[in-house]
Amino acid sequence: MDKHLLGGLSAAEFLRDYWQKQPLLVRNAIPGFAGLLDYTALQALACEDEAQARLIRETKAGWALDHGPFKPSDFKPKARLPWTLLVQELNHHLASARDLLQQFDFIPHARLDDLMVSYAVPGGGVGAHFDSYDVFLLQGSGQRRWQISAQTDLTLVDGAPLKILQNFVPEHEWVLNPGDMLYLPPHYAHNGVAVDACTTYSIGFRAPSVQEIATQFLVYLQDKLDLPGMYQDADLALQSHPGEIGDAMLNQVADMIARVGWQRADIADFLGRYLTEPKPHLFFDPPEPALTQSAFARRAHKQGIALAPKSLMLWRGNTFYLNGEPLAAMPDATTLQQLADRRRLAGAQITASLLIALYPLYLDGYVVLGQAGD
Ligand code: SIN
Numbered sequence: 226m227d228k229h230l231l232g233g234l235s236a237a238e239f240l241r242d243y244w245q246k247q248p249l250l251v252r253n254a255i256p257g258f259a260g261l262l263d264y265t266a267l268q269a270l271a272c273e274d275e276a277q278a279r280l281i282r283e284t285k286a287g288w289a290l291d292h293g294p295f296k297p298s299d300f301k302p303k304a305r306l307p308w309t310l311l312v313q314e315l316n317h318h319l320a321s322a323r324d325l326l327q328q329f330d331f332i333p334h335a336r337l338d339d340l341m342v343s344y345a346v347p348g349g350g351v352g353a354h355f356d357s358y359d360v361f362l363l364q365g366s367g368q369r370r371w372q373i374s375a376q377t378d379l380t381l382v383d384g385a386p387l388k389i390l391q392n393f394v395p396e397h398e399w400v401l402n403p404g405d406m407l408y409l410p411p412h413y414a415h416n417g418v419a420v421d422a423c424t425t426y427s428i429g430f431r432a433p434s435v436q437e438i439a440t441q442f443l444v445y446l447q448d449k450l451d452l453p454g455m456y457q458d459a460d461l462a463l464q465s466h467p468g469e470i471g472d473a474m475l476n477q478v479a480d481m482i483a484r485v486g487w488q489r490a491d492i493a494d495f496l497g498r499y500l501t502e503p504k505p506h507l508f509f510d511p512p513e514p515a516l517t518q519s520a521f522a523r524r525a526h527k528q529g530i531a532l533a534p535k536s537l538m539l540w541r542g543n544t545f546y547l548n549g550e551p552l553a554a555m556p557d558a559t560t561l562q563q564l565a566d567r568r569r570l571a572g573a574q575i576t577a578s579l580l581i582a583l584y585p586l587y588l589d590g591y592v593v594l595g596q597a598g599d
């Protein structure tokens with residue numbers, strides 16, 4: 226990590242004093258940063274089929290939200306009213322976006338969501354709101370005025386297509402210049418308004434709710450459960466009310482449900498799968514044409530390999546998870562840990578047995594041959 230990124234704080238100091246605790250404004254966090262792509266390239270991206278893009282406009286009737294993919298004519302201002310274009314998952318599309326995310330490797334990958342970019346015309350923004358995420362708001366080109374508040378009143382405007390705070394009372398305000406960055410913990414009220422046409426890059430970290438984790442764990446458990454036996458009542462006593470659910474029935478079902486159990490290993494396995502599960506709109510592109518195993522091995526030795534930009538890989542102990550599934554017995558755990566940590570491996574690091582194990586992942590489009598910038 227570059228020493229400017231956290232304004233001279235070490236990663237450990239930042240985690241101790243700011244992460245999930247309080248906002249941090251860093252002037253010149255990335256010296257010379259002016260954004261990763263210009264407006265024309267951003268528009269083109271927002272018109273691609275897979276792009277997760279939103280257009281937010283302030284109309285006379287209130288906020289309006291449209292989802293992409295868009296057509297170039299959608300960006301022609303209909304009236305002189307402010308608007309903003311947001312594109313998620315820039316890291317799936319740009320090597321420079323993946324390099325930028327690497328600077329935030331002091332936060333575990335399991336917490337990372339994605340890199341989003343917003344482009345706004347003067348006066349544009351998404352309104353005063355809060356997010357459930359931790360976010361680093363990095364100013365690209367132009368200037369944006371940020372107002373923030375520790376307020377606990379997080380009541381939202383009813384019926385708006387966006388989350389807009391009903392009563393936003395700013396406590397601090399700054400104008401961010403290119404390369405400046407603002408960190409905000411979850412649920413911190415904020416409002417960013419473009420001073421001139423500007424771009425802002427949001428490095429977002431997911432923070433699942435207890436409800437989400439528990440619900441997803443139950444879904445996982447359902448697939449794993451294997452409980453023998455049946456309801457039995459050879460000792461059925463005569464009931465005076467046939468419509469009543471009797472105590473004996475309730476007791477027996479309570480005992481059945483008490484047999485639903487799990488170990489810490491089940492939770493670890495659930496987490497590995499859940500945290501690497503690709504979002505439902507994502508599809509992987511197998512190589513076209515696919516190299517044979519020996520040609521793949523030769524090229525991988527020369528060029529190295531990388532995780533495909535959409536791939537998510539995490540590990541715990543000797544178990545590796547890639548895109549929602551555990552990898553079956555893999556050789557070279559230390560090298561694989563590096564693949565998960567750095568998203569790439571140099572050719573010299575990859576043994577012949579690892580190449581054999583990686584080949585099916587290459588055919589799935591989960592792993593790609595490395596190239597400069599990948
Ligand atoms: C924006 O970039 O306009 C919105 C980012 C945010 O407030 O989370």
Ligand code: CO
Nearest residue numbers: 354355356415
């Ligand atoms: Co926000």
